[in-house]
Amino acid sequence: MMVNPLFKLMTIVDGLQIFRDSFDYKRYFANRNEESDLKYALRRVLAEDIVAMENIPGFNRSTVDGYALKASDTFGASGGLPAYLEVTGEIKMSEIPSLLIRSGQAVQISTGGMLPEGADAVVMLEYTEKIDKTMIEVNRPVAAWENVLKEDEDIKKDEIVFKKGHSLRPQDIGLLAALGWENIPVYKKIGIAIISTGDEIVPIYSLPKRGQVRDINSYALGAEVEETGCIPYYRGIIADNEIALEEELSQCLKQNEIDMILVSGGSSVGSRDYTLRVLSHLGPPGILVHGLALKPGKPTIISLSQQKPIIGLPGHPASALLVFKNVVSKIIADLKGEIPRYGLVKTIEALLEKNIASEGGKEEFIRVLLKKKDNQLWAVPILGKSGMISTLAKADGYIKVDLNQEGLYKGEKVTVNLF
Amino acid sequence: MMVNPLFKLMTIVDGLQIFRDSFDYKRYFANRNEESDLKYALRRVLAEDIVAMENIPGFNRSTVDGYALKASDTFGASGGLPAYLEVTGEIKMSEIPSLLIRSGQAVQISTGGMLPEGADAVVMLEYTEKIDKTMIEVNRPVAAWENVLKEDEDIKKDEIVFKKGHSLRPQDIGLLAALGWENIPVYKKIGIAIISTGDEIVPIYSLPKRGQVRDINSYALGAEVEETGCIPYYRGIIADNEIALEEELSQCLKQNEIDMILVSGGSSVGSRDYTLRVLSHLGPPGILVHGLALKPGKPTIISLSQQKPIIGLPGHPASALLVFKNVVSKIIADLKGEIPRYGLVKTIEALLEKNIASEGGKEEFIRVLLKKKDNQLWAVPILGKSGMISTLAKADGYIKVDLNQEGLYKGEKVTVNLF
Numbered sequence: 001m002m003v004n005p006l007f008k009l010m011t012i013v014d015g016l017q018i019f020r021d022s023f024d025y026k027r028y029f030a031n032r033n034e035e036s037d038l039k040y041a042l043r044r045v046l047a048e049d050i051v052a053m054e055n056i057p058g059f060n061r062s063t064v065d066g067y068a069l070k071a072s073d074t075f076g077a078s079g080g081l082p083a084y085l086e087v088t089g090e091i092k093m094s095e096i097p098s099l100l101i102r103s104g105q106a107v108q109i110s111t112g113g114m115l116p117e118g119a120d121a122v123v124m125l126e127y128t129e130k131i132d133k134t135m136i137e138v139n140r141p142v143a144a145w146e147n148v149l150k151e152d153e154d155i156k157k158d159e160i161v162f163k164k165g166h167s168l169r170p171q172d173i174g175l176l177a178a179l180g181w182e183n184i185p186v187y188k189k190i191g192i193a194i195i196s197t198g199d200e201i202v203p204i205y206s207l208p209k210r211g212q213v214r215d216i217n218s219y220a221l222g223a224e225v226e227e228t229g230c231i232p233y234y235r236g237i238i239a240d241n242e243i244a245l246e247e248e249l250s251q252c253l254k255q256n257e258i259d260m261i262l263v264s265g266g267s268s269v270g271s272r273d274y275t276l277r278v279l280s281h282l283g284p285p286g287i288l289v290h291g292l293a294l295k296p297g298k299p300t301i302i303s304l305s306q307q308k309p310i311i312g313l314p315g316h317p318a319s320a321l322l323v324f325k326n327v328v329s330k331i332i333a334d335l336k337g338e339i340p341r342y343g344l345v346k347t348i349e350a351l352l353e354k355n356i357a358s359e360g361g362k363e364e365f366i367r368v369l370l371k372k373k374d375n376q377l378w379a380v381p382i383l384g385k386s387g388m389i390s391t392l393a394k395a396d397g398y399i400k401v402d403l404n405q406e407g408l409y410k411g412e413k414v415t416v417n418l419f
Numbered sequence: 420m421m422v423n424p425l426f427k428l429m430t431i432v433d434g435l436q437i438f439r440d441s442f443d444y445k446r447y448f449a450n451r452n453e454e455s456d457l458k459y460a461l462r463r464v465l466a467e468d469i470v471a472m473e474n475i476p477g478f479n480r481s482t483v484d485g486y487a488l489k490a491s492d493t494f495g496a497s498g499g500l501p502a503y504l505e506v507t508g509e510i511k512m513s514e515i516p517s518l519l520i521r522s523g524q525a526v527q528i529s530t531g532g533m534l535p536e537g538a539d540a541v542v543m544l545e546y547t548e549k550i551d552k553t554m555i556e557v558n559r560p561v562a563a564w565e566n567v568l569k570e571d572e573d574i575k576k577d578e579i580v581f582k583k584g585h586s587l588r589p590q591d592i593g594l595l596a597a598l599g600w601e602n603i604p605v606y607k608k609i610g611i612a613i614i615s616t617g618d619e620i621v622p623i624y625s626l627p628k629r630g631q632v633r634d635i636n637s638y639a640l641g642a643e644v645e646e647t648g649c650i651p652y653y654r655g656i657i658a659d660n661e662i663a664l665e666e667e668l669s670q671c672l673k674q675n676e677i678d679m680i681l682v683s684g685g686s687s688v689g690s691r692d693y694t695l696r697v698l699s700h701l702g703p704p705g706i707l708v709h710g711l712a713l714k715p716g717k718p719t720i721i722s723l724s725q726q727k728p729i730i731g732l733p734g735h736p737a738s739a740l741l742v743f744k745n746v747v748s749k750i751i752a753d754l755k756g757e758i759p760r761y762g763l764v765k766t767i768e769a770l771l772e773k774n775i776a777s778e779g780g781k782e783e784f785i786r787v788l789l790k791k792k793d794n795q796l797w798a799v800p801i802l803g804k805s806g807m808i809s810t811l812a813k814a815d816g817y818i819k820v821d822l823n824q825e826g827l828y829k830g831e832k833v834t835v836n837l838f
């Protein structure tokens with residue numbers, strides 16, 4: 001690996017910090033707002049705080065089927081000594097009840113129905129008995145507001161229900177529907193150009209000659225981009241040619257819909273050199289990070305031109321994907337403006353099935369299979385040479401060996417990042 | 420809750436078994452195959468086994484930058500006693516090398532380059548020294564096939580690389596690209612009709628009168644449907660009217676793109692009764708399950724007409740969503756034909772922050788917040804009345820209290836299903 005001596009290998013954390021110090025977030029976010037139809041807003045990120053304009057449910061609502069009444073009329077009621085109440089009517093769903101409940105009276109009500117004036121509780125159907133057409137027995141007391149959702153109990157008017165940066169889950173979409181938000185302010189989706197470089201790379205529809213391989217990275221990285229909720233722009237294959245690469249990157253920088261560029265490969269020494277030249281030339285500021293303390297993923301480049309990040313990824317598909325998951329995805333999260341949350345990363349705990357040696361001094365990603373044995377989940381390291389794609393396809397996930405760990409022991413508890 | 424006495428409350432497992440025994444999977448899957456462009460195949464489910472038509476990489480490929488040579492020429496080489504080799508050329512990427520390596524010779528090669536005839540190993544650049552234009556020193560021995568990915572080492576021709584039912588992750592898309600699959604056989608996406616019922620339900624663009632609520636379920640369930648990779652068909656709101664519901668369901672059953680129907684609400688006693696009548700009437704076989712031992716979610720209905728599942732969900736949004744995640748999603752998984760896999764469900768382990776009492780005899784879903792305290796993750800139960808949507812929006816996930824558990828204790832380890 002030829003690493004430009006001006007750039008020393010650094011950790012992911014340090015590399016990202018340099019990027020964050022160089023990127024003008026304020027300018028970037030000044031122009032990212034748009035509206036989304038609520039129906040298409042799943043996993044979109046809110047660009048503004050959402051304030052409730054109404055109380056929800058907006059009226060005192062029964063949570064059960066039963067009789068609305070005055071709680072005080074049921075105090076002391078029991079099977080042996082029931083309370084007798086006159087039934088003065090039935091609440092129809094969606095109607096504003098015109099009835100007024102006085103002491104000694106009750107009205108029939110369904111789950112979701114609106115309590116009439118004067119009522120302050122609902123007794124469940126199963127604790128009542130019909131005596132005749134207009135009379136019931138209540139054989140259990142109810143407390144004030146029992147079985148009632150009060151008008152502002154779910155959501156209070158003027159409450160902030162979601163903060164800017166919240167990414168919307170199905171139940172959040174439901175809550176916004178409750179409040180009547182047909183269109184909501186979200187950040188624009190991020191457009192990401194994907195470029196594969198290398199004289200040996202051919203389109204996937206061709207039959208590679210010996211020495212050539214099909215363009216795996218455009219497809220695998222495009223799918224990763226989609227999985228993060230961004231839009232992939234497939235720019236195809238650029239031969240190992242400095243002028244062609246600079247021309248292509250300049251084109252991408254000019255296009256408004258492209259916010260970020262991923263360049264994978266080329267794997268020859270010469271191509272790495274001219275990629276570095278092109279990125280420096282395209283700046284400012286140009287190359288921020290060259291070489292990360294990662295395995296695989298060492299030759300990663302983080303560059304910035306016209307406030308668009310350009311990331312140089314290794315040519316090996318497995319390396320490119322692991323760098324995507326551990327470096328690119330973090331830059332994307334920044335650009336999405338998303339508040340971190342549990343559930344954004346899928347992990348599972350398992351015991352390591354065999355010892356793993358590591359050189360230390362770099363973060364190492366070990367692909368693993370998961371296997372259940374004696375009701376215990378085991379992570380089985382998958383070995384395979386660098387440059388293989390099948391190992392990644394066979395894996396259920398990967399574990400990390402930290403910078404300052406010299407390996408992991410058999411039987412140790414590990415966190416598996418699931419694919 | 421009025422439960423038809425013919426149908427006793429049953430567990431989710433038993434309820435699903437009844438569905439599976441009644442559904443004609445063979446007929447269903449006979450007509451589900453279609454082709455997908457590989458670029459749009461993320462998370463699609465393979466409808467056939469995928470067999471490799473070629474070896475990958477297809478040629479002996481260097482995994483490092485260095486010199487291709489005969490391993491035997493380096494045996495015994497060391498810093499003190501290096502092997503001297505004649506450099507006869509350089510391998511250009513993507514070219515079939517015309518050179519033949521004989522004993523005592525080496526050619527320069529880049530990562531990804533094709534080994535020339537006669538070479539059986541690559542020595543890394545850093546273990547060599549240039550003596551002059553045509554001569555190098557090798558100061559470390561390499562084993563046969565060291566730093567080489569052999570032509571069929573990644574994928575072997577005729578190997579099954581993915582089984583029918585595999586859902587495609589980014590790296591799987593990459594592997595299919597490597598093999599040249601531009602279009603792949605997948606199962607059709609599942610179309611799911613979504614119907615909200617209830618006189619009190621109004622469209623989200625209206626200002627509800629007192630007693631009315633906006634149509635939360637269409638939006639929240641539509642988002643859930645999307646999240647499972649299916650296509651939601653929003654059918655809108657049907658008033659509490661037996662004829663209107665039967666007409667709407669008949670329409671849905673006639674449409675080819677609709678494979679399944681979700682009906683949520685109505686919450687009034689009367690509407691539940693006529694929903695049951697309509698579903699029985701639409702059979703055969705009609706209603707399979709009415710009432711599940713769930714909390715929330717007891718009034719769930721599983722029905723089947725013309726081989727299309729019709730699921731009756733509770734009207735309360737929180738209940739409807741939890742039933743979706745625990746019942747509907749399992750039927751969807753069956754209909755997707757997807758092989759179960761780690762990572763399809765997001766979970767995390769936490770300690771329970773307070774005791775939870777449960778009546779037993781039903782599966783109970785408790786919404787929780789996650790909180791880190793003293794480097795330990797805690798699951799904090801969220802309390803709130805039934806019918807609230809905000810509790811679900813505040814939750815990070817939920818835990819399950821099993822049928823035969825009478826609660827959970829503070830400090831107990833629980834598995835949180837993340838939203």
